[in-house]
Each structure stands twice: as structure tokens, then as C-alpha cells.
Amino acid sequence: MNILVFAENQNGKFPKSALEAVSFAAAWAKSVGGSCTAITHGQIDASVLGNYGCNRVLHLASLAAADGEQITALVIAAAEKSAANTIVLSHDTTGKSAAPRIAVRWNAGIVSGATAIPHGTTVKKNVFSGKAIAHVNITSEKQVVTVLPNAYGVHATGAPCAVEAFEVSVPAARVVVKEVKLESAEGIPLPEADKVVSAGRGMKGPENWGIIEELAKELGAATACSRPVSDIGWRPHHEHVGQTGIAIRPNLYIAVGISGAIQHLAGVNGSQVIVVINKDPEAPFFKAADYGIVGDAFEVVPQLIAAAKAFNATK
Amino acid sequence: MKLLVCISKAPDTTSKIAFANGNTSFDEAGVTFIVNPYDEWYALVRALELKEAQGGSVTVISVGGSDYEQIIRKALAIGADDAVRIDAPETDALSVAKHIADYAKEQGFDLILTGKETINYNGSIVPGMLAELLSFPYVTLASKLHVNGNVATCEREIAGGVEVLEVTLPAVISAAKGMAEQRIPNMKGIMSARTKPLQVITPVAFAANTSVQNFEMPPAKSACKFIAPEQAADLIQLLHTEAKVI
Ligand SMILES: Cc1cc2nc3c(=O)[nH]c(=O)nc-3n(C[C@H](O)[C@H](O)[C@H](O)COP(=O)(O)OP(=O)(O)OC[C@H]3O[C@@H](n4cnc5c(N)ncnc54)[C@H](O)[C@@H]3O)c2cc1C
Ligand SMILES: Nc1ncnc2c1ncn2[C@@H]1O[C@H](COP(=O)(O)O)[C@@H](O)[C@H]1O
Numbered sequence: 001m002n003i004l005v006f007a008e009n010q011n012g013k014f015p016k017s018a019l020e021a022v023s024f025a026a027a028w029a030k031s032v033g034g035s036c037t038a039i040t041h042g043q044i045d046a047s048v049l050g051n052y053g054c055n056r057v058l059h060l061a062s063l064a065a066a067d068g069e070q071i072t073a074l075v076i077a078a079a080e081k082s083a084a085n086t087i088v089l090s091h092d093t094t095g096k097s098a099a100p101r102i103a104v105r106w107n108a109g110i111v112s113g114a115t116a117i118p119h120g121t122t123v124k125k126n127v128f129s130g131k132a133i134a135h136v137n138i139t140s141e142k143q144v145v146t147v148l149p150n151a152y153g154v155h156a157t158g159a160p161c162a163v164e165a166f167e168v169s170v171p172a173a174r175v176v177v178k179e180v181k182l183e184s185a186e187g188i189p190l191p192e193a194d195k196v197v198s199a200g201r202g203m204k205g206p207e208n209w210g211i212i213e214e215l216a217k218e219l220g221a222a223t224a225c226s227r228p229v230s231d232i233g234w235r236p237h238h239e240h241v242g243q244t245g246i247a248i249r250p251n252l253y254i255a256v257g258i259s260g261a262i263q264h265l266a267g268v269n270g271s272q273v274i275v276v277i278n279k280d281p282e283a284p285f286f287k288a289a290d291y292g293i294v295g296d297a298f299e300v301v302p303q304l305i306a307a308a309k310a311f312n313a314t315k
Numbered sequence: 316m317k318l319l320v321c322i323s324k325a326p327d328t329t330s331k332i333a334f335a336n337g338n339t340s341f342d343e344a345g346v347t348f349i350v351n352p353y354d355e356w357y358a359l360v361r362a363l364e365l366k367e368a369q370g371g372s373v374t375v376i377s378v379g380g381s382d383y384e385q386i387i388r389k390a391l392a393i394g395a396d397d398a399v400r401i402d403a404p405e406t407d408a409l410s411v412a413k414h415i416a417d418y419a420k421e422q423g424f425d426l427i428l429t430g431k432e433t434i435n436y437n438g439s440i441v442p443g444m445l446a447e448l449l450s451f452p453y454v455t456l457a458s459k460l461h462v463n464g465n466v467a468t469c470e471r472e473i474a475g476g477v478e479v480l481e482v483t484l485p486a487v488i489s490a491a492k493g494m495a496e497q498r499i500p501n502m503k504g505i506m507s508a509r510t511k512p513l514q515v516i517t518p519v520a521f522a523a524n525t526s527v528q529n530f531e532m533p534p535a536k537s538a539c540k541f542i543a544p545e546q547a548a549d550l551i552q553l554l555h556t557e558a559k560v561i
Contacts, residue, residue, distance in 0.1 A: 067452075068443065068453055068455070069452070069453075072447075091439070093455055093456055093471065093473070096439045096440075096443065096455045096456065097443060097453060097454075097455040098443075099440070099443065100408070100412075100439075100440045100441070100442070100443025100444040100446075100447065101443055101444070101446065101447040101453075103409070103440075103444065103524075104409070104412075104444050104447040104448060105447060107524075108524065109407075109409075109524030109525045110408065110409075110440060110524070110525065111525060112437075112438050112439055112440055113437060113438075113439075122528055125437075126437060127435060127436055127437055127530070128326075128332045128434070128435055128437075129434050129437060130533070131332045131532075131533075132332050132334070132530050132531065132532055132533065133530065133531045133532070133533055134527050134528075134529075134530050135527070135528045135529050135530075135531070136525050136526070136527050136528065137525060137526050137527075137528045138524065138525050139523070139524055139525065139526065140524040140525075174452035174482060174483065175452050175453070175454055175480055175481075175482050176480065176481050176482070177478055177479070177480055178468070178479045178480065178481050179478065179479040180473070180476065180477075180478045180479075181476050181477050181478070181479070182475050182476035183475060183476045183477075189474030189475055190474070191474060192474070195560070195561070219561060237458070237472065237492070237493055238472045238474075238475070238476070238477075240492065243328060243352070243434060244352055244353070244356075244492050245492060251560045252554065252558075252560040252561065262328065262329055263328050266328075266434075269533075272560065273554070273558045273560050275550065275554075276539070286539050287536075287539070288536060289536075289539040290536070290537070290539060290540065290558065291539065291540050291541075291542060291550060291553065291554075291558070292539045292540070292541045292542070293541070293542050293543075293544055293547055293550065294541065294544065295544030295547070296544070299544065299547075300544050300547045303547040303548050304547055304548070304550060304551060306548065307547070307548035307549075307550070307551040307552075308551050310548075310551075311551050311552070311555065311561070
């Protein structure tokens with residue numbers, strides 16, 4: 001079984017989700033004795049992809065930012081060139097726009113959001129917004145699998161490898177990026193963060209977020225919030241996690257003044273370790289927590305900041 | 316503007332998730348079904364707003380059995396003009412997309428709106444397949460949508476901000492949070508929904524490429540370890556030495 005994996009170039013950088021997709025594809029190919037080829041595009045040092053275990057890298061340097069149809073054309077051409085019968089992408093925005101097209105054009109079965117290396121033709125994925133797991137069989141000869149961000153992780157098991165220039169003509173983009181508006185260029189993007197400090201309505205008002213940001217900064221964490229908090233405009237929308245916001249799977253999720261409604265949990269219950277700080281001992285979030293502090297956020301969080309500062313000083 | 320909104324059926328967000336038949340199917344006992352929130356709150360409401368501002372019609376379409384009619388009536392009560400139900404099982408994303416594409420290709424829709432994903436299967440696959448089958452451009456996860464003539468301008472959330480995207484209609488656009496505000500149907504809407512047209516189409520079957528083998532529940536969490544508030548500082552050490560996450 002030969003695998004082709006797509007690694008997205010985001011402004012000259014491989015995002016964590018791309019490196020996870022390559023790590024996943026390389027380990028999968030290895031487990032079945034196949035080869036793994038990566039395809040990427042644009043101005044970037046593509047040889048580093050070898051670090052994540054692929055055997056070969058194809059590179060279309062002339063194609064900068066690309067829409068889903070362009071990536072579809074690029075990926076299918078590269079799969080044919082590398083005699084792959086399996087295509088892997090990340091289940092990120094780019095993967096979501098290209099993978100379904102690839103599956104139709106290739107007449108391949110597709111499973112999106114895989115969380116583990118498949119066994120045979122069975123792929124494991126989260127369903128019901130993380131409340132259950134499904135094992136899905138792909139019955140077609142060719143297959144497309146997308147990898148859930150923050151589930152498999154980045155595994156640097158290889159070494160830089162040779163990059164082959166790859167040429168293919170792709171159609172013009174029909175979805176055109178007109179403008180990029182960044183609210184904050186600094187800080188860690190939430191979907192990629194290993195650690196997240198999140199707060200809810202228990203914080204009483206946006207003026208009290210200083211301690212949340214400070215704790216996040218000391219821990220090297222991104223900040224997030226519950227839905228009502230972004231709905232009332234205390235925090236930007238892109239921080240909203242949960243069933244209707246974004247789903248995250250950090251190693252550490254600290255929830256301050258969040259009750260733990262089932263719709264909130266749906267976006268965070270994949271986190272490895274959950275810490276809950278809430279003044280109500282009956283808050284449902286404690287049932288999903290690994291560590292809990294029943295107390296007032298305005299007293300507890302400053303102590304955590306001081307302890308984190310002391311901890312950082314000993315590192 | 317002729318708009319099509321794809322709506323799927325999902326268990327109410329507070330439903331207990333359990334499985335039946337040797338963990339091969341979702342246990343529907345005691346479960347209330349709703350319109351998938353992304354499809355209703357964002358895609359459908361935005362389609363209605365566009366129609367109200369610019370004229371046209373909003374059709375909703377579902378692929379599924381007669382148990383779908385309750386959620387279709389809900390969409391009609393919120394304000395859709397008419398509905399189509401393709402009477403076929405939801406075998407997999409490809410078969411669903413093919414059924415919708417088969418219906419839509421003859422109808423001259425300007426814009427097809429879907430949710431970003433179903434909250435039960437979490438696929439994010441159907442709209443992209445639909446776009447491919449119809450040769451339409453596809454904007455994934457739009458959180459804002461404006462239409463001016465035959466150009467749609469969308470916003471999409473990216474790390475740290477938003478990007479503004481432009482696409483020429485006809486197109487498929489999947490809706491994420493932010494595109495519109497939820498609408499509660501009023502009495503008049505509920506009454507008129509009963510008489511709005513609901514066409515049922517019996518299609519030819521399509522072969523599926525995937526099938527669920529079985530479901531399982533995630534491993535149970537071990538009990539929460541409580542730390543006294545005055546000892547809060549201990550947490551940082553525990554996260555380092557015990558949980559090994561910092
Ligand atoms: C279909 C649907 C989808 C939804 N999707 C989402 C979603 O994606 N994400 C989401 O978050 N929600 C979602 N919700 C809303 C969800 O049901 C809850 O209403 C919401 O998560 C509650 O937010 P909260 O915990 O911040 O506020 P609250 O429920 O008001 O909880 C505040 C908490 O803070 C605690 N508190 C108060 N003061 C202090 C203090 N001084 N110190 C410490 N603790 C304190 C309280 O004990 C309480 O537990 C959805 C709802 C529906 C119906
Ligand atoms: N059975 C269905 N009938 C109509 N639309 C559907 C159906 N299944 C999925 N969709 C649409 O496709 C979107 C994405 O679904 P999915 O790919 O399953 O996550 C949903 O939000 C719906 O808008």
C-alpha cells in the first residue's frame with residue numbers, strides 16, 4: 001500500500017496539523033510495509049518533511065496559496081505519480097475543502113477526522129462530537145483519510161530527505177482570498193495549542209480577563225472561552241470552543257468559571273488533562289475533570305500565576 | 316435568488332448517546348431529533364435573510380426516511396418556502412451528496428448552503444462532494460456571507476483572525492457559527508408549514524464506499540483529584556510531576 005500525504009504550506013511554514021498528517025501517513029505506511037510520499041507547494045524548505053518519516057517529497061514550488069480545487073488537482077496528480085492508492089490530508093480547513101473533492105474524483109471511500117492509524121481498512125474516528133467513537137470500513141479499492149488535528153501528534157522519526165520538483169498544471173482558483181484581517185498576530189493559535197486556559201461567565205466581565213491572560217502567558221498556553229462569553233462580546237469569536245465553536249484537543253485544558261454544559265464539553269473532552277476551577281462543587285464540569293479546585297477564581301487564579309512564575313524560574 | 320439549504324437530522328444536543336444491535340447502530344430510544352444546528356441556525360436563517368433582502372426562494376432538502384418529516388416541517392415553520400425529501404437511507408456521505416446533486420443539477424440554484432458538519436457523524440464531507448459533483452466552487456466554514464449580484468463574499472475564521480473570500484455563483488457554501496442568529500418559529504410559521512409543499516422523491520440507489528462497522532464509548536475518565544483552594548499552588552507541581560503536561 002502506497003500513501004500520498006498532502007502537507008499544507010501556510011505562509012512559508014508547515015502548520016502543526018500538516019506535520020501531524022505526515023507523521024500519521026508515514027507511520028501507517030510503515031505498519032503495512034508501504035511507502036509514503038509527501039506533496040507540498042510554494043516557497044518552503046520541503047526537505048524537513050522527511051523528519052516526520054516520509055520516504056520522498058514532491059514539491060510544486062510555483063504554486064503559492066491554493067484553493068480546494070487546485071489542491072485536488074495537485075494531490076491527485078502526485079498520487080498518480082507515486083502510484084499511491086491512499087491519500088492522507090489533515091482534517092483542517094484546507095483538508096475539508098479538498099478531501100471530499102478528491103474522494104469523488106478518485107472514486108475513493110473517505111473517512112474524515114481519523115484519530116489512530118487504521119487497522120486494515122477500518123478507520124477509527126470520533127462521532128457525536130467526541131461523545132463516542134466509530135470504526136468505519138472503507139469498502140472501495142482507493143481510500144482517502146483525513147487526520148483529526150491534535151489527536152495523533154507530531155512524531156519526528158526520520159531525517160530530511162530529497163525533494164523532487166513536481167510539475168502539474170492546476171486550474172485557476174475560484175475561491176479567491178481578498179483580505180486577511182488579523183485581530184492579534186501574537187499569541188498561540190488556539191487550534192494548535194498544546195495548553196489552553198479557558199474561562200466562562202464566572203469571570204463576570206471582560207475587564208477581569210487579565211488574570212486569565214497572565215496565567216496563559218506563564219504556562220505558554222492559548223486562551224479560549226465558553227459560548228455565552230463570545231456571544232456577549234467579552235471575548236473574540238475565534239476563542240469560542242464547544243459543539244458550535246471549535247473543537248480542541250490540547251494536552252492541558254484549564255477551565256475557569258465554566259459550568260461544563262454538555263455542548264461545551266463536546267469541544268474539549270478530547271483534552272488529555274482537564275483542570276476545573278469553579279466555586280460551585282456541583283458544577284458538572286468536575287465530572288469530566290482530572291484535577292479540580294472548588295473556589296473563587298479571583299482568589300485561585302492569582303495563586304496559580306504566582307506558582308507558575310516560581311516554577312518557570314526553576315526551569 | 317434561488318437558494319437550496321441541505322438539512323440533516325441530529326439528536327438533540329443533550330441526548331444520551333447509546334448504541335443498539337451489538338453497538339452497530341445509534342440507539343434512538345427516548346431521543347428527540349432536531350435540525351442539525353449548523354444547518355438550521357446558520358445556513359437556513361442566512362438563506363432566509365438573503366431571500367428577504369433580495370427576493371427569490373428557499374428550498375430545503377434532506378436525504379432520509381419518513382422520520383425526517385418532523386425536522387423538515389420545522390425548517391418550513393422557520394420560513395423555507397418548500398421542501399424536498401429524497402427517500403433513501405443515509406448510507407454514507409457520497410450517496411447523500413449524489414442524491415442531492417442529482418436533484419439540484421436540473422434546478423438552477425444560485426447558491427447551495429449546508430452546515431459545516433453534522434453533530435452526529437462530524438464528517439464535513441457532504442458539501443465538498445456536492446460541489447465536486449456539480450462542478451461548483453466551494454467555500455468551507457464561512458462565518459459571514461454577503462451576496463452582491465452573482466458574487467458571494469464570505470468571511471472565514473483563521474488562527475488569530477478572519478480571511479475574506481470571494482466566489483462567483485453558483486456555489487456551495489458551508490456555514491459555521493456567526494453567519495446568522497437562531498430564529499424561533501412563530502405560530503403563523505408553524506401553521507403555514509403544514510400546507511407548504513413537501514415533495515418526496517424515490518431515487519435510484521447509489522453504492523456506498525464506507526460503512527460503520529461498530530461504535531464504542533470513549534474510555535471512562537478516572538475520578539477528579541481535588542485540591543483545596545488555599546493549596547492552589549500545588550496544582551502547578553502536580554501538573555509537572557504527576558500529569559507531566561508542563
Ligand atoms: C445547541 C447548543 C449548542 C451550544 N454550543 C455551545 C458551545 O459550543 N460552547 C459552549 O461553551 N456552550 C455552548 N452552548 C451553551 C451551553 O449550554 C452553556 O449555556 C454554556 O456553555 C455556559 O457557559 P458558562 O459555563 O460560561 O456559563 P454558566 O453556565 O453561567 O456558568 C458559569 C460558571 O461559573 C461559576 N462561577 C461563577 N462565579 C465564579 C467565581 N467567582 N469563581 C469560580 N467560578 C465561578 C459558576 O458556578 C458556574 O458554574 C450551547 C447550547 C446549545 C443549546
Ligand atoms: N442526509 C442529509 N440530508 C441533507 N443534507 C445533509 C445530509 N447529511 C448531511 N447533510 C448536509 O451536509 C452537511 C455536512 O454533513 P457531514 O458531511 O455529514 O458532516 C450538513 O451540515 C448538512 O447541511
